[in-house]
Amino acid sequence: MHPIVIIGSGMAGYTVAREFRKLSPEQELVMICADDAVNYAKPTLSNAFAGNKAPEQIALGDSAKMATQLNMRIEAETWVKEIKAESHELILEKNGETITQPYSKLVLAVGANPIRLAIAGDGSDDIHVVNSLIDYRAFRENLAKRKDKRVVILGAGLIGCEFANDLLHSDYDVTVIDLAPQPLGRLLPNHVAEAFQTNLEQAGIKFALSTTVEKVTKINDGEDYAVTLANGQTLVADIVLSAIGLQPNTALAKSADIQTSRGIITNTLLETNQPDIYAVGDCAEVNGTLLPFVMPIMQQARALAKTLSGQSTAVHYPAMPVAVKTPAAPLTVLPAPLDVDVNWETEEFDDGMIAKAADAAGTLRGFVLLGATAGKQRLTLTKLVPDLIPAQI
CATH class of the missing domain: 3.50.50.60 (FAD/NAD(P)-binding domain)
Known part of the structure; x- marks a missing residue:
């Protein structure tokens, strides 16, 4: 049996590998990435000064350590030149050489590039x-x-x-x-x-x-x-x-006739339109929704790991508030869906405010918590917001 191959060594790629290994310790797993494949949490970068973290302290493990930890072959400094979807093969370039890598299933965790x-x-x-x-x-x-x-x-x-x-x-x-x-x-x-x-x-x-x-x-x-x-x-x-935003990396997918819109289009099983090819993370547009945040990546990785190990599992998106790392103005945001008309109601405090977005039926669809007092309402309000992608029974 050919290996499962993950393209990309960001948070999405490593989280899929880690979750998959919990379920399937022996299935051959290969990660391919164009950089050095050092594992780190990208959200750490924007508050490393406050955390007194120098760049060398942010890394959680180099490619050798991660390959051992996850029983996985990691091909760093390796470029994917082509996906041959019909024959389930990748054409790679490493050290000036062209290599063919077969796969049984392929995970695109190719992230997004700065605009x-x-x-x-x-x-x-x-x-x-x-x-x-x-x-x-x-x-x-x-x-x-x-x-x-x-x-x-x-x-x-x-x-x-x-x-x-x-x-x-x-x-x-x-x-x-x-x-x-x-x-x-x-x-x-x-x-x-x-x-x-x-x-x-x-x-x-x-x-x-x-x-x-x-x-x-x-x-x-x-x-x-x-x-x-x-x-x-x-x-x-x-x-x-x-820091004007990110654009999902879709070029490789497009070249393999994988459907794209703002990101790489997938269903709730994270499947693209090409057989045995999946997408996760900042590049994935799941059911029309693009969420480049940590919590959606975790939800995707857990679901996809089950699917890859033989237990077909749709991703579930509960309400997932985003904590903005601005201690000078503590902020938590749960954006309302773009296709829903909402009215905002605001409650003010000495140190901030709660703004709630309700739809025409009065259902809470999103909120913003500014300041420490408002922040205490995070869990209570999150429970009132309907799932973005419901759990499938």
Whole structure:
């Protein structure tokens, strides 16, 4: 029997491997990835300063350790050039050689790549993105070389705000830029976003909103950067970090005639339209839903591990609130489904607010908890929200 092959060594790939090994200790398992296959939790990257974690402390295990731990062959620094779905084969490239790898079942855990804006200026190539431990190491090394502590962050979404809070914790001067009029504009209703922004500003984070970056230019003999905004403002920075969002990696799937939309399309069994090929994690669009967060990955991995071991199991999405790592403005968000019309009701406290999103029938479909007092309601409210994908009996 050919091995089960996982493409990708991120949280999704390793979690599937770990869950599968609990159920099937001996079935041959192979992981293929283009990087060094170091295992780490990506959410750690955006609050490593606050956790006093240097890049080398974030890694949980290198490829050799993980291969032993999970009784699995790991092919690091290996590129998948082609998926031959009909013959159940992969065409790989490693060290300049072409290799054919057969599979019985294939798991695409290929993640998502940072969206990069086309920005003018001779400093635009120096803009950092942090989507891996390798990226993060380069970012921290560059930060350490800078004499001043001025950081400009492009993007006031979840990752941008988390990095801003983390850098502020280490006394960096942080300015966050976004085209939207408010931070976390896609996740929060306006009145909560305003309060969230005020809390972060009071902590010391600066915002330049409703504008975008036109160019990034090297100044002072390349020591600093001038960041020119569309509103005419110019900021001086030691380092620029882009955190404007992620785009699921769909190119490999498309080349194998696997259906894609925003992500790789799967049903609730995480099956693609090609036989014996599955998708999990940030690349997977399950039943039309794309959720690039930790809890959905865990739910997917547990269900898929059972399916791969012979017990066909649909993924179950209960209500899964997201805790935003911004201690200056503690925030928990459970977004309401995009296809549901909701009305917001807000209860205010001295240190924040609860905003509840109810549908026409009065059913709670989402909520936002800002501040420590509101945060205590997380479990109570989560139980009231219907499952996003119900459990199948």
